[in-house]
Amino acid sequence: xxxxxxxxxxxxxxxxxxxxxxxxxxxxxxxxxxxxxxxxxxxxxxxxxxxxxxxxxxxxxxxxxxxxxxxxxxxxxxxxxxxxxxxxxxxxxxxxxxxxxxxxxxxxxxxxxxxxxxxxxxxxxxxxxxxxxxxxxxxxxxxxxxxxxxxxxxxxxxxxxxxxxxxxxxxxxxxxxxxxxxxxxxxxxxxxxxxxxxxxxxxxxxxxxxxxxxxxxxxxxxxxxxxxxxxxxxxxxxxxxxxxxxxxxxxxxxxxxxxxxxxxxxxxxxxxxxxxxxxxxxxxxxxxxxxxxxxxxxxxxxxxxxxxxxxxxxxxxxxxxxxxxxxxxxxxxxxxxx
Numbered sequence: 001x002x003x004x005x006x007x008x009x010x011x012x013x014x015x016x017x018x019x020x021x022x023x024x025x026x027x028x029x030x031x032x033x034x035x036x037x038x039x040x041x042x043x044x045x046x047x048x049x050x051x052x053x054x055x056x057x058x059x060x061x062x063x064x065x066x067x068x069x070x071x072x073x074x075x076x077x078x079x080x081x082x083x084x085x086x087x088x089x090x091x092x093x094x095x096x097x098x099x100x101x102x103x104x105x106x107x108x109x110x111x112x113x114x115x116x117x118x119x120x121x122x123x124x125x126x127x128x129x130x131x132x133x134x135x136x137x138x139x140x141x142x143x144x145x146x147x148x149x150x151x152x153x154x155x156x157x158x159x160x161x162x163x164x165x166x167x168x169x170x171x172x173x174x175x176x177x178x179x180x181x182x183x184x185x186x187x188x189x190x191x192x193x194x195x196x197x198x199x200x201x202x203x204x205x206x207x208x209x210x211x212x213x214x215x216x217x218x219x220x221x222x223x224x225x226x227x228x229x230x231x232x233x234x235x236x237x238x239x240x241x242x243x244x245x246x247x248x249x250x251x252x253x254x255x256x257x258x259x260x261x262x263x264x265x266x267x268x269x270x271x272x273x274x275x276x277x278x279x280x281x282x283x284x285x286x287x288x289x290x291x292x293x294x295x296x297x298x299x300x301x302x303x304x305x306x307x308x309x310x311x312x313x314x315x316x317x318x319x320x321x322x323x324x325x326x327x328x329x330x331x332x333x334x335x336x337x338x
Contacts (some may be wrong), residue, residue: 031066032091049131052102053198054229056134057186058206058217059108061234066091066106070185076183077173081162086110086170087185088198092239107195107239110185111136111157112220112228128137128167134229135174140166154224162169172196199295200256211331 013162071088077241088109095102117136120128127143138149143166150158150167161168173183177196181187188195197206210217210231218235219228272285 023101043116043130044120044126046130046132049133049135049174050178051132052200054200055113055132055196056199056206056229056231057110057113057172058195058209058231058233060193060209061106061108061232063109064089064106065189065191066104067158067190069188069190070108072189073184074170074173077176078171084159084162084168086168094236097314105236107235109155109157109229111153111172112155112226112230113170113172115227115229118152118154118224118226119133122148122152124148131174135172135177136169137171138169138176140164154221154226155228182193209213216229240302 022279050186057217066089068089074087075085080086084259087108090109092105092107093102094105094109098323113134113136115134115300117128117130120130120136123129124146125142125144127139128136129139145160145165145167147167148159150160158167160166173181173185183194186196193208197204197210199207199210201207213233216233217231218233218240219231219240220235220239221228223241234251258290
């Protein structure tokens with residue numbers, strides 16, 4: 001009795017795409033071992049820093065008067081381009097829901113030098129890195145100015161330097177720390193609102209202050225789970241979650257995506273589009289998937305999320321005031337002549 005002829009694989013492009021589709025679907029469904037998967041928040045090894053130290057900063061908002069001396073001294077020390085700042089003090093005028101007079105809230109902002117910085121793993125050339133002492137830095141010789149780290153930062157603490165066309169941010173003045181000096185912003189603070197020190201040393205000034213005011217210490221956006229190391233005393237609850245910086249979607253997706261290689265999530269819709277419609281739909285699916293993953297991983301570009309009537313967007317810089325009761329307006333950081 002003659003045997004049936006063996007099944008001949010489908011020739012041409014459709015056969016290849018069908019096999020690719022089956023392989024992609026199987027690989028996407030089958031879990032990958034944890035040690036083989038790379039999460040989008042997985043941190044690379046830290047580079048050498050000052051041995052045995054872990055630097056952090058404590059900002060006492062009760063002592064900040066919004067004089068901007070920290071902003072000026074930082075600009076003189078690090079020479080960023082005109083109009084760009086590594087640190088600044090945002091000033092908000094807020095009105096309680098219960099009525100009464102408005103109150104001024106001063107909020108110094110800078111890089112939080114997180115223990116799990118989301119800006120580090122997104123850098124395609126490893127220009128952004130973290131040292132063993134916790135300081136996050138940028139290698140301007142490697143940076144290509146793609147802006148991924150700027151979008152990944154939940155604290156709106158990074159920018160693209162107009163002169164160098166590379167990423168720029170607060171560095172805790174690491175060159176001064178290595179020389180035994182205080183950062184420029186700490187040294188120039190007239191009210192002593194900023195304190196920096198070694199968190200590993202229980203006898204340091206910052207460790208003593210944090211132990212004394214433990215119940216009053218807060219950080220910005222704790223839900224991001226980045227473990228920021230810039231702490232605040234006297235920070236209103238309404239300012240904890242509603243400050244600038246919208247990279248939360250990318251951080252929330254990490255538990256889902258870290259078990260499967262990212263490429264498999266991209267190949268599946270592209271293969272389906274190409275198999276069903278040919279080259280045109282395949283290219284269209286590639287573009288749409290790329291835009292979608294860029295939005296999910298690196299946040300929206302060119303606009304900020306506003307939270308209903310709670311936020312009052314400022315006309316300059318797209319900044320918005322958090323809903324500490326009902327915000328009225330944010331004053332400019334500079335004085336105007338009459």
